[in-house]
Amino acid sequence: MRIAAAVLLALISIPVTTTMIPATAANAATPCRAVSAKVAMTAGGAADQRVAGTLCLPRGRATSVQLLIPGGFYGQAYWQMHGDRRRPSFVETMTAAGYATLAIDRLGTGAGSYPPSARFQQDTHQIVIRQLIRQLREGRLGGPRFAKVVLVGHSLGSTLARTLAAAHPAEVDGVILTGESSVPNEAAFEQMGAGIYRAADDPRFAGRGLDDGYLTTRPGLRATWFYHRPNADPEVIAADEAAKTTDVFPPGDSYTPPSINKSIQAPVLIVNGEHDKLLAGARSSSAALRRQEAPFYGPRARLEAIVVPGTGHVLNAHRTAPHWFAQAREWVDRRVGGAAR
Numbered sequence: 291m292r293i294a295a296a297v298l299l300a301l302i303s304i305p306v307t308t309t310m311i312p313a314t315a316a317n318a319a320t321p322c323r324a325v326s327a328k329v330a331m332t333a334g335g336a337a338d339q340r341v342a343g344t345l346c347l348p349r350g351r352a353t354s355v356q357l358l359i360p361g362g363f364y365g366q367a368y369w370q371m372h373g374d375r376r377r378p379s380f381v382e383t384m385t386a387a388g389y390a391t392l393a394i395d396r397l398g399t400g401a402g403s404y405p406p407s408a409r410f411q412q413d414t415h416q417i418v419i420r421q422l423i424r425q426l427r428e429g430r431l432g433g434p435r436f437a438k439v440v441l442v443g444h445s446l447g448s449t450l451a452r453t454l455a456a457a458h459p460a461e462v463d464g465v466i467l468t469g470e471s472s473v474p475n476e477a478a479f480e481q482m483g484a485g486i487y488r489a490a491d492d493p494r495f496a497g498r499g500l501d502d503g504y505l506t507t508r509p510g511l512r513a514t515w516f517y518h519r520p521n522a523d524p525e526v527i528a529a530d531e532a533a534k535t536t537d538v539f540p541p542g543d544s545y546t547p548p549s550i551n552k553s554i555q556a557p558v559l560i561v562n563g564e565h566d567k568l569l570a571g572a573r574s575s576s577a578a579l580r581r582q583e584a585p586f587y588g589p590r591a592r593l594e595a596i597v598v599p600g601t602g603h604v605l606n607a608h609r610t611a612p613h614w615f616a617q618a619r620e621w622v623d624r625r626v627g628g629a630a631r
Contacts, residue, residue, distance in 0.1 A: 322346040322381075325392065325431050329418045331409055341418060342366070342401035343394040345433055348385045354438040354463070354628025355426050356384055358393040359419065361445030361469060363507055363537045365400030366393035368444060368604075373526060373611035380442075380606055383615040388629030389440075389622065390433060392426065398504065398538035407503020412542035416454050423454075423461055438628040440464035442618075445568075445603070452554060453546045459555035464626040466618055468561040469603050471579070472548040472586055473571030478515070482568075485511035489536040504536045518565035518602035521609045530607060548586040557625035558591040561614050563601030573597055594621060 325345045328337040344366055358380070360368040369391065370379045381391050395402040396415055419441075422431075429435035441462055443451035448470035455462040489495040489504040512530050513519075519527075551558075560583055564573050572578035580595035587593045596617055601608045623629065 323432055327422060327425055327431060329397075329421045331397070331405065331414045331417065332411060333413075333417055337421075339397055339403040339405055339418075341394055341397060341403075341422065343392050343422075343431075344370075344381075345431055346381050346385050346391045346393075347433055348388045348390060348630045350388065350630030351434060352388055352390045352628060352630040353434075353436060354440065354622075354626055355390040355392060355433070355436040356440045356442050356466075356622075357419070357422060357426065358391055359441065359443040359447030359450055360394070360396070360399075361443075361447050362539070363399070363505075363535060364533075365395035365402075365535060367400075367533075368606055369393040369442075371526070371606040371611070373523065373606055373608045375523065375526075377612040378615070380611070380615050380618075383612070383619055384622075387619045387623070388631060389619075390436065392422070392431065394422065396537075399535050404500065404504075404536075407501050407538045410503070410538050410540040412540045414540060415450050416457070419450060419454055420458060420461065436628075438463040438626055440466065440622060440626055442466040443468065443470070444605070445469040449546055452551060452558075455556060455558075456546075456550040456553040459553060462554075462556045463628075464556050464622065465554060465558045466561065466621075467558065468605055468614075469563070469566065469568075471560065471562055471569050471571060472583055473569065474545065475568050475570040478568050482511065482515050484508075485515070494534070495536060500536060503538050505539070506536050507534055512604075515567055516602055516604045516607070518563065518600060518608065521600040522602070522607060523609065526607050530604070548583075551586040551591070552588050554587065555590045557621075558587060558593050559618065559621045559625075560593070560595040561605065561618065562595075562597055563603060563605050563608070564597055564599050565601060566603045568603050592625065 325343040327341045330337045358369040441451035448467040455465050485508045489506040572582040576597045598614045601610045
């Protein structure tokens, strides 16, 4: 089964189960609740599907929420990963700083709905995310009405975040893009294509009735493509492999060209790993990455960029993760605000 390079640009992220890494004391203290949001797959369509997620609220009353969008083949638990098992996850870092978070499983992954793949259109994921933004602002997901929404994406999640922020700039107050840039490594995506196949051919998903549009990764793909092993815990890599799930990639180009980024009116932070095999271009320094990406953004984006040393594609799964978490927290404080005090 041939997977086109344009689709492969969407196929990355990390684990889907929250039991992968033992909970820390910070995790246990964070008030979180499961969320099941009714959504439509098309603009104006029937809300006959459900997106699963976890809403975590800080102490006090936050007016800002971060909507966390994982990459392909994985779900919400990417944002609860402990690349350094002694340190807080992304969610724990942000809730400790006073920010609410909603981490989601996109349709076709995790605990959400699994509609027939033929029902997915090229803009289905963006349409769903836009509905979630509205529900967060209206207080319909078990939390307060949030005045500010920051989109935080990884890989495909980053593509979806910037696409939505460009198309509907008034609806987004900040954007954090990780594991994605204007210069994907096309050759690497082509090579990685051999490691992606029908979910129905995988023993983990056989018998679930998933049609041929549902895909998953062959054993060993993650360790090969997603990690810089010198800075990754072997137990995290093994748990990643054991926790894979399915995904659906609608017809068309899953990678939105960077030319749309000029329409983004909210502050933007880009974070990539120094050893991300799926990205080409600038990875030598944060300044070099910013120079590469800046021509695609307007002045209102106030673009900032971070290259995380010694890190591969799945940033949250590396021992270096706490460093970029702290930098992202500081960026949100400066550029967006709305933390509980």
